[in-house]
Amino acid sequence: MKRSFAFCILFFGFSNSIQAQTPTQLEQIGYLLEDALLYSKQYLIPATDGAVYQASSAWMNSAKKKKDWEILVGIHANTFKVPKSDRSFTINNSDFKFLQLEGTATSAEVPTALGNDDTFVLVGDLDGQEVRLKTPKGVNQEYITYPYLDVAFALPSGTEVIGRFSTKTKLKRGDYQVYGFGLKHNLSQYFPRLESNKIHVSAMSFYSNEDISFDFLDVNTSFGNLGINNLNGIVDTYHYQLSVSKEIKRFEILGSFIVNTSDFNYIVSGEKGEIENVLPVQQIINQLLDTIQKRKTNYIGEVAVNYGFKNFNILSAFAFGKFMNFNVGVSYKIN
Known part of the structure; x- marks a missing residue:
């Protein structure tokens, strides 16, 4: 009821653009946008x-304090397992006001954006004219992999600036x-006994922006076309991480706990449809x-293993919680 009332307000707000349409047509378009x-x-x-x-994984490749002004440049491959x-x-x-499944079926299992490529046909009646559309497909991938570049720059006093x-x-x-x-800061430098036992503790705070369409x-x-062919999710996330590591010869084994808070924004983007000549659908939705x-x-x-030789580091990390995420990267150290 609240949504229908919101649509009515929006439609009346654009009344100069839609005088040629009947109240029935406007109501039906409103129901279509609600669906x-x-x-x-x-x-x-x-x-x-x-x-x-x-976006949360493998930000900290080492909990150790780095040398002042040291630069580390890395290339990573991140793999996300789709549950x-x-x-x-x-x-x-019964969920919809305008659309219905074509045929005799009253319900269907449809893919999310992370799902398979099955499609179903939904139909509706717009003042005597049939509207037909196919449900969107998913990525149809069990694993989603993407590469990225990261750079770490060591400042004095055990602080690093990191970007990806x-x-x-x-x-x-x-x-x-x-x-x-x-920003990462080494805490174990204040506890000589930890350092002497090759145990390192660091804290980190970082921001990430994820754009998925x-x-x-x-x-x-x-x-005309409604112009809702593309859907974007934009996520702003603030992460806080505490890591403890132990050096064993050339290996450094890290354990981390990460807390993050994310703000999610969803927008319809892409080329506007012909209906914009009549009604600003993208703005409304x-x-x-x-x-x-x-x-x-x-x-x-997160658990990770860092192996160092000469000026190179190889990192393998596994993050877990609601989802599972794998990461592997190679970094080169510039002294």
Whole structure:
């Protein structure tokens, strides 16, 4: 009821643009956008939740205090395992106000953005004209892998500035990109007994931005395409990490605890549809997507092994919690 009331306010606000349409048509378009909003929430949220884990791993390649002004440049490959529980969700005809499954089925198991490439047809009646659309496919990948570059710069007093950046990674049904930066400080330098036993403790705070986009609903009506073919999830995450490590010859074994808080924003993007000549659909649905923005907190464990030889370091890390994430990287040290 609250959503329908919100749509009415939006439609009346744009009354100068839509005088040619009947109240029935406006109500039906409103119901269609409500159904798209409901679908988008269930379709994209598993992917943005997973993106937070992908951005959390392997920020700290060593808990040791580095030499002043030392620079470490690394190339990493991050692999995220897509859990089965987040690959699909159930839709029922009773969930929708405008759309219905084609045929006799009243419910279906459809893919999320992390799911397979199954599709179903949804139909609706817009003032006597049939509207047909296919449900969006998922990435259809059990593992999602992307490369990124990171750089660490050691300042005096055991502090490091760290940054990471990935180019836009092409997924089967969309794109993924992440960047971030943070500060790490070595704590064990204040406890000589720990240092003498080659035990190291460091704390870190960092920020990451994840941008994940997917092909969404290609909806054609008698007024033109709705222009909601692409759906973006943009996540701003603040991470806090405490790591303890033990040196054993050339190896350093790290255990970390990470807490992060993420703000999620969802927007319809891409080329606007022909319906924009009649009704600003992208603006309307983006205002309504604001209603599903939310903040989440995650608690993540990570274990990692760092192997050093000459000026190179090889890091392998495994992060776990709600999801599982693997990371491997090679870094070169510039003294």
